[in-house]
Amino acid sequence: MSTDKNLVFSQHNIFSQIKNSDDYYLINLLTGSADIVDQDNAGKIKKGQYPDKEDLRLKGYLIDPHDEKLLFINSYLEFTEKRDSSEVQVFFVPWYSCNFACSYCYQSEYNGEPKLLTKEIIDAFYHYLDTMMRGQKKYITLFGGEPLMNGKAHREMVNYFFKQAAERNLGVAIVTNGYNLSEYIEDLRKVPVREIQVTLDGIAEVHDKRRPLQNGGPTFDKVVQGIDDALEEGFPVNLRIVMDKENIGELKAVSDFAIEKGWTEHPGFKTQIGRNYELYSCQKNSSRLFERAELYGALYDLLLEHPDILKFHKPAFSVSRYLSENGELPEPLFDSCPGAKTEWAFDYTGQIYACTATVGKKGEELGTFYPQIKLDKEQIEEWKDRDVTTIEQCRTCNVRLACGGGCAAVAKNKFGTIMAPDCRPIEKLLDLGLSFYFENENTKEEL
Numbered sequence: 001m002s003t004d005k006n007l008v009f010s011q012h013n014i015f016s017q018i019k020n021s022d023d024y025y026l027i028n029l030l031t032g033s034a035d036i037v038d039q040d041n042a043g044k045i046k047k048g049q050y051p052d053k054e055d056l057r058l059k060g061y062l063i064d065p066h067d068e069k070l071l072f073i074n075s076y077l078e079f080t081e082k083r084d085s086s087e088v089q090v091f092f093v094p095w096y097s098c099n100f101a102c103s104y105c106y107q108s109e110y111n112g113e114p115k116l117l118t119k120e121i122i123d124a125f126y127h128y129l130d131t132m133m134r135g136q137k138k139y140i141t142l143f144g145g146e147p148l149m150n151g152k153a154h155r156e157m158v159n160y161f162f163k164q165a166a167e168r169n170l171g172v173a174i175v176t177n178g179y180n181l182s183e184y185i186e187d188l189r190k191v192p193v194r195e196i197q198v199t200l201d202g203i204a205e206v207h208d209k210r211r212p213l214q215n216g217g218p219t220f221d222k223v224v225q226g227i228d229d230a231l232e233e234g235f236p237v238n239l240r241i242v243m244d245k246e247n248i249g250e251l252k253a254v255s256d257f258a259i260e261k262g263w264t265e266h267p268g269f270k271t272q273i274g275r276n277y278e279l280y281s282c283q284k285n286s287s288r289l290f291e292r293a294e295l296y297g298a299l300y301d302l303l304l305e306h307p308d309i310l311k312f313h314k315p316a317f318s319v320s321r322y323l324s325e326n327g328e329l330p331e332p333l334f335d336s337c338p339g340a341k342t343e344w345a346f347d348y349t350g351q352i353y354a355c356t357a358t359v360g361k362k363g364e365e366l367g368t369f370y371p372q373i374k375l376d377k378e379q380i381e382e383w384k385d386r387d388v389t390t391i392e393q394c395r396t397c398n399v400r401l402a403c404g405g406g407c408a409a410v411a412k413n414k415f416g417t418i419m420a421p422d423c424r425p426i427e428k429l430l431d432l433g434l435s436f437y438f439e440n441e442n443t444k445e446e447l
């Protein structure tokens with residue numbers, strides 16, 4: 001039993017001031033406690049003069065380090081157990097070619113191998129799933145390049161791929177630019193469609209400038225038609241906006257457009273804001289990129305000005321949205337990178353990679369499924385081991401259970417190893433998010 005003497009301020013406490021407010025927040029992902037603290041009490045906490053010690057102890061903000069260690073170990077075991085039995089997302093890249101020439105494509109410097117996808121390679125992919133991933137819950141995501149290309153040979157391969165998935169009753173998600181989506185609806189009826197992710201970067205002019213055809217032609221109208229048709233068919237659509245300083249102003253217009261179209265009323269419609277960021281190849285114009293905190297800061301301002309955008313998209317601001325929607329914190333996040341754990345990526349050359357960020361990148365292969373199955377066990381182990389207990393900098397970081405260590409590919413790109421942190425600005429995100437979801441009168445009406 002812990003005595004008062006052993007109590008210390010938990011190393012998992014996240015304590016900071018809410019934006020545009022005198023109030024502070026105290027959040028502890030390990031014990032699941034979240035509180036708003038007034039200025040007076042926050043001042044006392046800062047000085048270590050804890051106002052209501054018993055309350056702080058009950059909520060785990062003050063804790064015996066030994067008890068905290070035990071709690072941490074137990075939560076970690078629960079986390080890994082859940083992760084090991086959870087569904088695996090298996091990406092498949094049928095080719096890296098694409099009919100678009102997006103201004104920020106991280107794959108634009110990949111030279112597609114002069115090989116073509118064949119039925120034999122598709123068979124080898126499914127053989128791998130049937131044998132090496134037997135008994136594991138899984139679904140497939142068709143990725144690219146652009147998977148829904150319209151050439152005869154492309155369509156034949158995609159249909160063969162779908163047929164194999166349907167025979168195994170495997171759900172299929174598709175990440176597409178949406179240009180040929182309408183033409184593919186009939187083929188998609190033959191598989192259990194899990195989700196179709198389509199990217200729209202703005203309304204016509206801006207979208208067409210950022211995401212033109214290879215020949216420079218416009219794409220907006222066809223993509224919109226594709227989304228309409230997919231939703232009408234009852235397929236879930238995940239609309240993604242890749243955002244940077246060039247198109248953040250479009251969020252209101254895209255939101256109005258989606259609301260007017262009735263998309264936001266569709267039960268299968270959801271949205272995602274992807275931050276445009278530098279991964280491998282140099283962005284043609286990197287000054288337009290947002291840092292993560294900067295993007296959320298800009299979203300905060302924009303949404304305060306136009307709270308109706310919330311009908312279209314509600315930003316997460318770390319765990320803030322979850323807390324506001326569920327009245328409790330999510331479970332501790334010991335690992336935010338699913339690569340080589342609950343995510344894998346295979347491509348048409350027979351290579352296996354950890355995820356979509358590394359797929360196709362020379363030197364990132366973790367094995368092959370064709371012509372033979374070969375796995376680089378050492379590298380795979382390293383990916384599997386990566387979490388906030390193994391990345392040195394994360395081990396003592398107070399926000400680690402909200403951050404999860406970030407993205408392994410970004411970490412490697414920056415530090416040359418995946419065993420390095422990709423820090424998330426958790427405190428800044430919470431400063432914004434708790435203000436946005438808990439303290440703003442004009443957003444409350446829309447929530």
Ligand code: SF4
Nearest residue numbers: 337339355357407409
């Ligand atoms: S390396 Fe990055 S992109 Fe790949 S699974 Fe991990 S977090 Fe996702």
Ligand code: SF4
Nearest residue numbers: 394397400403421423
């Ligand atoms: S990646 Fe950075 S912010 Fe995230 S847990 Fe590790 S040290 Fe903390």
